[in-house]
Amino acid sequence: MPHLLRSTLWLGFFGLILWAWWVMYSMSISMDLDLIGRPGEVGQRMAAMDPRMDMYMPMAEFGPLFAMWAIMMAAMMLPTLVPTLRSYEDLMISADGTRAGWLGVVLGYLLVWVAFAAVITGAQLALLFGGVVDMLGIAKSSWVGAGLLIVVGLFQFTRAKEICHGVCHSPMSYFLGHWRTGFRGGLRMGLGLGAFCVGCCWGFMSLGFVGGVMSLLWMGLxxxxxxxxxxxxxxxYVTKPMGFALILMGIGWAAYPMLSGG
Structure with missing residues (x-):
């Protein structure tokens, strides 16, 4: 019976991830995007529309946009939780962990990222009505895209990144220092882990404004x-090399329009 419950929960967990990616795929198709986030004919007309026009544009309203970001958070961040859940399972016998606690960790982690989805939804709407991004969430200026790439690249070298990544990279140490039993204990630890994870990975989410927030290729990478x-x-081993790569991409992103005469 315990093995059946474990298998059921893991299947449900991976099923939720697959569902979220399927919804993302469906939304990208409905918005007429290609894999790298460029709008097709329909998407180009949508992106060119003024969000202040008196017409219904779901990506200019908080509710539909928040739903999109919340689903994207589930699709992108739940796969990163697998090592953490494995670490929790390693402690289930020696530290009185339970399947209810396992579920609490998942829920707490997801709640933090849903809260972050609300924050980044507000940011996208502010950028949209400020004329910085288009209706599809893509930066209109290459300088904005280059700036984001460089800022996120530099963040990879900061002490804040080091601390947050240390927790995400070694969840066992976090569990040992903050162990709580039962569902409420798992929820509490999941909230803490989720907060560190947001601190570690917020920059990669913001890069959606460079490659397209609904680009399956960009967000998949x-x-x-x-x-x-x-x-x-x-x-x-990969944190700082990725920082260098993002900085170089940012420099190239800024230089390309000048070199091409655009």
């Missing part, structure tokens, strides 16, 4: 890197 960054064996 961000998800892959965040998963690798949290792997116990290799995660600490």
């Amino acid at each position: 961000a998800t892959l890197f965040m998963v690798i960054e949290k792997l116990p064996q290799i995660g600490h």
Whole structure:
């Protein structure tokens, strides 16, 4: 019976991830985007529209945009939780962990990222009505995109990144220092882990404004890197090299329009 419950919970967990990615795919199709976030004919007309026009534009309203970001958080961040849940399972016998606590960790982690989805939704709307991004959430100026890439790249070298990544990279140490039993205990630890994870990965979410917030390729690559960054064996080796890569991308992003005469 315990093995059946474990299998059911893990299948449900991965099913939620697959569902979230399917919804993201469906939304990208409905917005007429290609894999790298460029709008097709329909998407170009949508992106060119003034959000202040007297017409219904769901991506200019908080509710639909928040739902999109919340689903995106589930699709991108739940896969990064796998090593953490495995660490919790390692402590289930020696530290009186429970399946209810396991669920609490998942829920707490997800709640923090849903809260972050609300924050970044507000940021996107402010950028939209300020004329910085288009209706599809893509920066209109190459300088904005370059600036974001460089800022996120520089963040990879900060003490804040080091602290937050240390917790995400070694969740066992966090559990040992903050252990609580039962569902409420798991929820509390999940909230704490989620907060450190937001501190570690907020920059990669903001880069959606460079490559397209609904670009499956762009966000898929961000998800892959965040998963690798949290792997116990290799995660600490990739953080700073990615910082260098993002800075170089930012410089190239800014230089390309000048070199091409655009």
